[in-house]
Every structure is written in C-alpha cells, then in structure tokens.
Amino acid sequence: MRSLAKLPGIGMRSAERITYHLLKASNEEALDLADAIRDIKLRIRHCSICYNLTEADPCPICTDTRRDQSLVCVVEQPKDLLSIEAAGTYRGVYHVLLGRLTPLDGIGPGDLTLDGLFKRLSMPAIDGSAIAELILATNPTMEGDTTSLHIQNIVQQRFPKVAITRLARGLPTGSSIEFANKNMLTDAMAGRQRV
C-alpha cells in the first residue's frame, strides 16, 4: 500500500483498493504487473540517436529506412513525438530534447540533448544521407520559443547548410476568427501565405 500510494494520482484509499484487488486477483495477473514494472526500468531506455524512449537501441524510427532520414523534427518530450506520430502525416525522423530552456528552474542548454543533436548534424545519418532540414517543433510558448531560438543560433553558425524551419503558427483549423485572441490573429496575419 505504501509503495502504491507514492504513485501520482493514487492516494491511500486507492492504494488500499488496489492492494485488495491484487490479493483477490490470480497469481498470473499480479505477476504480469510486477514483471511489467520491472521491465519498464530494465528494457525501456533512451535511443542513443534521437533520445526517444525505446526498447531497441537505435529505436525503430531511427532505423526505419522508409523514413526521410535527412529531415529531423526537434521536439521537447517523447509525448510530443507521440502526438506528431498520431497525426500520421510526418515521414521524417525526430530529435527529443528531453526538456526546454527554463532558467528559472535551473534548466540550461547543458541539460538538454543538444550535444547529441550537433553530433547528428556533423555526421551522415543511418542511411548515409546528411541532415538537410531541421524542423524546430518546440511548444508555441515563451520557453519553447527561447529553446528554438537558442538551437537556431548555434545551428546557423556551425551548420550553415542545414535549412531551419519552424511549425506554422496561426489559427487552428475549425476555430473562428471572432473568438481568436490577439496573438493568434497577429500570427495568422503575419504568417499569411500566397495561395
């Protein structure tokens, strides 16, 4: 009970309920859970190329030769990668920063996987291609923008041949102009494109 109650969102009452459930459950169900929890620490690690969570290293995305290995999308966290994968249209690879620059919390450039990113930029990818484009897909927040700007400055200086892009900022599909806020309308107007 004490071990369970340390998990996020599980209080003493829930821990008690889960404990009684496990006592009543079959040996198999309880041991399956124990094994899964052990496996998560033993088998899941960070990919040595993109730093996404994976069982195999390099991860299945980094070794997928049907993907465009010259196109790298830089995200803050593994959950952002999952979200873009769920959209189902991106066919390049990723680089997971495992955080974003938040000086107030003491998180600086050294805490992100930037060295790994610069190493990737200076050598051929797994299929022999060089990275041609870096898509900065940090969150559209002040901290995300600061992180992207930091990466942009270094990459432009050290790897001038690499194209740097960022995700389009503007009105989300299905929204309305009437209820859009000032930032959304300013971004949408500033980023308007020829049709």
Place this chain on the structure above:
Amino acid sequence: MRSLAKLPGIGMRSAERITYHLLKASNEEALDLADAIRDIKLRIRHCSICYNLTEADPCPICTDTRRDQSLVCVVEQPKDLLSIEAAGTYRGVYHVLLGRLTPLDGIGPGDLTLDGLFKRLSMPAIDGSAIAELILATNPTMEGDTTSLHIQNIVQQRFPKVAITRLARGLPTGSSIEFANKNMLTDAMAGRQRV
C-alpha cells in the same frame, strides 16, 4: 413586455424585470434607450465600399488615408473585422462578405457582397491606388474554406495581377503540441516556414 420578450436571450421574466426598471427609471434614461434603438435602424447602415456596419458612408476605415488602401482583408462578418481590429496590428482595409457559402442553407455566391468586391478590384481605391493584395480571412472551417476557394478562383481568372494570400493555419501561440489535434499538427507541419 411583449416587445422586449422577442429579443434573443430575454424571456418573459427578464422582460418583466426590465419593464419595471424602466417604469422606475428617470424619463431621461428611458428616452435615451428609445432613441438609441431608433438610431440603430435609422443611422447604422452598410458601408457602400466595404459593407461593414457604419454611421458614415463610406466608413471611417475606407476613408482613412493612413491605412494601406491597396491591401484588402476579406472577412465573413462585421464581428470578424472587429476581432482583427482589436488585435491592433493590421493596417490595411477590409471587405465584409456578410455571409459565407452554405449551399445547404440556400446561401450561394449571389447572397454575398462579391459584386462589390469585384467592382473594387477593377477600379482605383479612394486614395488612387490599385488593390495589390487580397487576404482571404474567412473562418478556418469547411464553409469558410469553400467561400475563400470560390473567391480565389474568380479573382485569379479575372484579376491575375492581384496577389491572393490566406491567413496562416497552424498551432495557436500558447498551446501545446502534446494536446494539439491531428488537423492542427498537419497544418503546422505542412505550413512550416524558414527561420
């Protein structure tokens, strides 16, 4: 009471409360309201250039020579114009369609202010300049897109010199990639821009 109860959002109970309020109010307050209601029908009309609601015709935006009269932002409704004006960064003029194409409701091209738009495109603006760019700022919905596409097709054919742009579609500032839906991420990725 019966007149008040016909207004949207006012039921019989509210109408009763308002009626008693007016009976107790000063002559001046009651007559001010009566005058304001009369004025709204007598004095507010559509601008003969941009079709926005206005007291003076042409409206103050169409006659403002500090604005870029060669840049026309096409919106569905006056409330969309207000929203863009409230953002405070747009310095061109507008054209209000007074609707959008919704064939299911029987609203076709003839019900919008398209003739007025094409007339504006074929003659000099109030300051003598020709319209150089049309920003299609219909709502980011299926009906809004259909309306923009219809305008785009005609303008490209009849006024090939006019640049046609549309508002940027993508992630709203302050949102997060993790909780963005598929459409938002696809738009943001497809519309990514060089930095």
